[in-house]
Amino acid sequence: MSRKVDDHITTATEERTEQDDMPVATLPTMTPNASPFLLKVQDVETLAQADGFSILRAHLSEHYTYELCDAHTPAHLENLERWLIVRDVLHALLVPVVELFDKACGVASAATHATKLEDLEYAFTGTARSAFVWLQCFLSSEKERDWCYTRVCPACVVDHSLDSEFSIRLLHAACLLSDVHYPFTIEGPTLPSFMFFLESLEHAIEEDELYGADFFELMQPKAVATRDGVEDLIHQCLELDVLLSQPTSPDPSSPESSVPASPVVGPLGGTPGMKVKRSKMARRQMRLQVEEEQWMEDMLRKCWDQLQPAVEAGLVPVPTRSLDAVLKAGPAVSVDEVIPG
Template structure:
């Protein structure tokens, strides 16, 4: 993965706002911003009028640091810092729901498959959902990428890391497309605005970047749309699996309750006094059980087929002589007792 270091030397006095003093959500667009993402006044107006985004910014102001690293401290001023922070908070609003969705998908997949290896979790999903799950699993397996999704660290470094690789750009693009999709695993409350407008800002940043250029955006779009479709399918499959697991858990709970009420000790097994534990069948045992059921079904189907053929087949004409010959002839000879 290519990592860039962007240094901007500016002669501006260093001013650091207090940790709990969040900058105003009303910003003025400026072309002198060191951020690669320049938001237009109408886009900033959308963010400033969003209750959900304002609440998110207040939360980040209380729990996240405004401190810039030594490399970006030279660009620390109220204007430039505000530009870094608004983009940092926007990235947080876009990327964190995707990470939470992936973590939820891992939990559901673990419950559905009882997999002992992380690479086996993908078998809980099918089609585009599995592809999206594997892609997210590979991307978020890196601690650096996960920290970036949670926008941890220097705000300027977080913003610049967006353009570090095709994978981060692709995830951000897909997250913008998903900004209109309701995430069922997030807490209820004020909703965030649609971030579709940020796609234009991302496109401009890529065009001005010497590493990517103008053609990269067009080449990356198809992959980003495929990722978006896969993640949306992953959401639906997670919901379906969650319902199935909940129903299975409630059924097992009911059966356990019935068995416990009939037992002398409701908490302990009377045989050895240990807590009741559900024994998981091995893959070979499950396969053998399935083959046994299939074999029984096949035998039953063949018997039904033979019965139908015999019932529809005309009875052959029988020769009376042959019938007479076939009849058993029994003769009894009395034995005279010897005197």
């Protein structure tokens, strides 16, 4: 995924002086045996040539910790750079997914006016809803959010990548998403594709006693499904943004016409004033229904105009029902909205 580096990341960090105590996260010429992940020399060189990743590393060196926890000190202190580069790759992979989910939550809240978090999913359909629910479950844990934002000890962040099937699945899907180029990508410094990291992930899983050699292959279909769902979620968020930005046309017959209607679906339970945005076919059917009713009314009035002289002359019986009663004899039920189950 060609992605623009966050706007809040600036190149000011590149101007730091040599006297700073905080070590600068410079890319080494090679990264041997960064446990549990391995990076090839050519992969490190590719990262070093990516402007977006260099800016990201400068930002992380300025604002993120370089202190190892007691469990990883002093054994890994001399190999700190090996942990840092993998930590920075994880940050580049995971943070965009979290920010996408937070964006989706905001769009869903505006679209549904939901009062409960569990109702936000109704803003989306199909694979997008599945991906949204999966991310919602995973990111509801502060521990998992901290891991995605790489907020703790760099070595702990790297180790946590293999903590569960869910973390591996998200990391795998994030690698796949990094290789997708969308037409709406903003120009500017971008992060490179991290497809190469899948090989490092596969090797780490195979070497892990908990998972074994077959686990990576078994995980692939789930990761692909998550990737597809997230892609669909992105597109549905864009579509909702367009709909939300369009002015609504209030229904003058509704006492709640001053309340902006949701373009997708009202809260679960059908709160008054919240209507589903009608499709083109539904709007056309309603227009035809109005035209039909108008035609019937005109025809009945013409017939009455023709019969009225004969009725007044006593040549035909007086109608037992008024014209208004005839016009209102049809069903009075109309469907204004359909709330998807």
